[in-house]
Amino acid sequence: MVEKVIAKWNCSGRVVEGPTNPMVTPLLTDLYQFTMAYAYWKANKHQERAVFDLYFRKNPFGGEYTVFAGLEECIRLIANFKFTEDEISFIREILPGSCEDGFFDYLRGLDCSEVEVYAIAEGSVVFPKVPLLRIEGPIAVAQLLETPLVNLVNFASLVATNAARHRFVAGKSKQLLEFGLRRAQGPDGGISASKYCYLGGFDATSRKVIWTVLSMLLAVVRHINLYLPTYAFFFHSNVAAGKLFGIPLRGTHSHAFVSSYMSPDEIIDKSLQSADGSSSCEDFVILVQTWINKFQLSNSLRGIFGETNQSELAAFTSYALAFPISFLALVDTYDVMRSGIPNFCAVALALNDLGYKAVGIRLDSGDLAYLSCEARKFFSAVEKEFGVPGFGKTGITASNDLNEETLDALNKQGHEVDSYGIGTYLVTCYAQAALGCVFKLVEINNQPRIKLSEDVSKVSIPCKKRSYRLYGREGYPLVDIMTGGNEPSPKVGERILCRHPFNESKRAYVVPQKVEELLKCYWPGSSDEPREDLPPLKDIRDRCIKQLERMRPDHMRRLNPTPYKVSVSAKLYDFIHFLWLNEAPVGELQ
Ligand SMILES: Nc1ncnc2c1ncn2[C@@H]1O[C@H](COP(=O)(O)OP(=O)(O)OP(=O)(O)O)[C@@H](O)[C@H]1O
Numbered sequence: 001m002v003e004k005v006i007a008k009w010n011c012s013g014r015v016v017e018g019p020t021n022p023m024v025t026p027l028l029t030d031l032y033q034f035t036m037a038y039a040y041w042k043a044n045k046h047q048e049r050a051v052f053d054l055y056f057r058k059n060p061f062g063g064e065y066t067v068f069a070g071l072e073e074c075i076r077l078i079a080n081f082k083f084t085e086d087e088i089s090f091i092r093e094i095l096p097g098s099c100e101d102g103f104f105d106y107l108r109g110l111d112c113s114e115v116e117v118y119a120i121a122e123g124s125v126v127f128p129k130v131p132l133l134r135i136e137g138p139i140a141v142a143q144l145l146e147t148p149l150v151n152l153v154n155f156a157s158l159v160a161t162n163a164a165r166h167r168f169v170a171g172k173s174k175q176l177l178e179f180g181l182r183r184a185q186g187p188d189g190g191i192s193a194s195k196y197c198y199l200g201g202f203d204a205t206s207r208k209v210i211w212t213v214l215s216m217l218l219a220v221v222r223h224i225n226l227y228l229p230t231y232a233f234f235f236h237s238n239v240a241a242g243k244l245f246g247i248p249l250r251g252t253h254s255h256a257f258v259s260s261y262m263s264p265d266e267i268i269d270k271s272l273q274s275a276d277g278s279s280s281c282e283d284f285v286i287l288v289q290t291w292i293n294k295f296q297l298s299n300s301l302r303g304i305f306g307e308t309n310q311s312e313l314a315a316f317t318s319y320a321l322a323f324p325i326s327f328l329a330l331v332d333t334y335d336v337m338r339s340g341i342p343n344f345c346a347v348a349l350a351l352n353d354l355g356y357k358a359v360g361i362r363l364d365s366g367d368l369a370y371l372s373c374e375a376r377k378f379f380s381a382v383e384k385e386f387g388v389p390g391f392g393k394t395g396i397t398a399s400n401d402l403n404e405e406t407l408d409a410l411n412k413q414g415h416e417v418d419s420y421g422i423g424t425y426l427v428t429c430y431a432q433a434a435l436g437c438v439f440k441l442v443e444i445n446n447q448p449r450i451k452l453s454e455d456v457s458k459v460s461i462p463c464k465k466r467s468y469r470l471y472g473r474e475g476y477p478l479v480d481i482m483t484g485g486n487e488p489s490p491k492v493g494e495r496i497l498c499r500h501p502f503n504e505s506k507r508a509y510v511v512p513q514k515v516e517e518l519l520k521c522y523w524p525g526s527s528d529e530p531r532e533d534l535p536p537l538k539d540i541r542d543r544c545i546k547q548l549e550r551m552r553p554d555h556m557r558r559l560n561p562t563p564y565k566v567s568v569s570a571k572l573y574d575f576i577h578f579l580w581l582n583e584a585p586v587g588e589l590q
Pocket residue numbers: 364365366367368369370399400401402403406409410413
C-alpha cells in the first residue's frame with residue numbers, strides 16, 4: 001500500500017524520502033498509542049474516522065509569534081509509515097500476551113494511505129490555538145502518529161522562533177553564527193537546531209544583496225577571495241548539517257589553537273605567495289615582526305601595549321600562512337588589548353603587504369561592548385597611521401554565552417560587533433524548553449468533540465475547521481479566524497464578526513482586504529485531492545522572512561508585545577459553547 005502511495009506522489013513529480021533522522025520510525029511513539037490502538041481494534045473501532053488538530057497554546061519566549069517548522073519531516077514520516085516484521089515482533093513482546101494475533105496482522109498492513117494531512121505552509125508565522133496540522137484518518141493510525149508529529153513540530157518550531165528572535169535583536173545587518181553543536185541536546189538536537197535556525201534566522205534585504213554582489217565583483221577585481229558576503233545569513237559551524245541541508249558553513253578557531261603554540265620557532269615553512277601570485281615573501285614571520293616593531297614605534301599606538309605574547313603571535317602567523325585569504329583570529333587567549341589585537345593587526349598588515357585582506361577578530365570573553373569599541377579604535381588608528389584603506393572596518397565577531405538579553409544589552413550600551421557566534425542559548429532554547437504542542441481529537445465519525453478543562457485556555461476548539469488569515473488595509477495580517485468546515489469562507493470587502501473563542505465580550509468586525517486560507521492539503525492519502533509540494537529549505541526560509549517582515553511591529557517587539565488576535569466565527573463560537581454546556585456536568589450544591 002505504501003508503494004502505491006509513494007507511486008502517486010511520484011506521478012506529481014516528487015518521491016517523498018524517508019525522515020532525515022533514521023530514528024524516526026513508527027516505533028517513535030508512546031506505548032499508550034499502541035495500547036489504545038489495540039483497544040480500538042479489539043472494539044472494532046479502529047477504522048472510525050477521526051480528525052485531530054495539532055496546535056500550541058502559547059507563543060514561546062514571552063513573545064507573540066511563532067515560526068512553524070517541521071512539516072516536511074512530518075510528511076516524510078507519513079509517506080513512509082510502515083512497520084517492519086522486526087518492529088511488529090517487538091510490539092508483540094511489549095504488549096500483554098493476551099493480545100490477539102489479528103492485531104499484529106492489522107499492524108502489518110497499516111500505512112497512511114487512508115490518512116489526510118492538511119497543514120499551514122512551513123515557515124509561516126503562526127499563532128496559538130490555530131491548527132498547524134489537521135490529521136484525518138482511521139483513529140488508531142492517527143493516534144499512533146500523535147507523538148512523532150508533535151515531536152517533529154515542537155522543537156523545530158521552537159528553535160526556528162528562537163533564531164528569528166535572536167535575529168530580530170541582533171538587527172538585520174549583523175551576521176549570526178550558530179555555534180551550538182557541542183551544547184545541543186544530542187546529535188539530533190544539534191542537526192535540527194542548525195536546520196531550523198537557518199530557516200528562522202535569515203534576514204536579507206535587496207539592498208544588502210546588491211551590496212554583496214558589488215563587493216563580490218570588487219573582490220574579483222582585486223584578486224581577493226570572496227570571504228565575507230555582507231548580507232545577513234545565519235551561518236553554521238555544524239558540518240554535518242551543511243552537508244545534509246546545503247546550509248552555509250563558517251567558523252573561526254579555538255583557544256586551543258593559540259595555546260598550542262609556544263614560540264615562532266615552531267613555524268617551519270615561512271614562505272607565502274602574494275595574492276595575485278606575482279611575488280613571494282620568503283619569511284612571512286619576519287614580515288609580521290617588522291609590523292609589530294612599527295606599531296611599537298608608532299605615536300598613536302604607543303602606550304596601548306608593550307611586548308605582545310610571542311606564542312600567540314606565532315599561532316596567528318601560522319594560521320595566516322594556512323588561510324591567507326580568510327584570516328580571522330581569536331584574540332582573547334592572553335590579553336585582548338595588550339596582545340591579541342596588536343598581534344592580529346601585525347599579521348593582518350603583513351598579509352596586506354602581500355595583497356590579502358584579513359577578515360577580522362573574534363572576542364570570546366570580557367566586556368564585549370567595551371572591547372569591540374576599543375578594537376575598532378585600534379583598527380581605525382592603524383588605518384590612519386599606516387594608510388591602509390578600509391582597515392578600520394575589519395570585522396569583529398563576538399561570542400561567549402550570548403542570548404537575546406546580552407545582544408539587547410550590547411545594543412543599548414553601543415558596540416562595534418559585526419557578527420555574533422551564538423551556541424547554548426540558541427540551540428538548546430534555554431529560555432524555554434518546549435513549545436507545548438498538543439494533538440487533540442476534534443471530531444469522530446463526523447461528530448464534533450471537545451476536551452474541557454478548568455483552565456479555559458486548555459479547552460479544545462471542536463469540529464473539523466477551516467482557518468483563514470485576514471489582512472487589513474495597511475497590508476498587515478489582522479486576525480486569524482477559524483470557522484466550521486461547512487461555513488462559507490470570509491470574503492474580501494465583506495464584514496465578518498471575529499469572536500474570541502472563549503471570552504464573550506471580546507469581538508470585532510473585520511472587513512478583510514485579503515483573505516488567505518491557512519490549511520492546505522499536504523498528504524491526500526489515496527484520495528484524488530491535489531496536494532501542495534514540499535518546497536526546498538531555501539523557499540521555506542524565504543517564506544519565513546517575508547512573513548516576519550509583514551507582521552505589524554508591535555506584535556514583534558520584545559517588551560510587552562501586542563497579542564495577535566486569534567478568533568472564531570460567530571457560528572463556531574455558538575457551537576463551542578453549546579457543546580461545552582452539553583458535555584460539562586452540572587454541579588450540585590449541598
Ligand atoms: N557589555 C556587556 N553587557 C552585558 N553582558 C555582557 C557584556 N559583555 C559580555 N557580556 C556577557 O557577560 C557574560 C560574561 O561572562 P563571564 O562572567 O563568565 O566572564 P568571561 O568574560 O567569560 O570571563 P572569562 O572567560 O575570562 O572567565 C557573558 O554571558 C557575556 O555574553
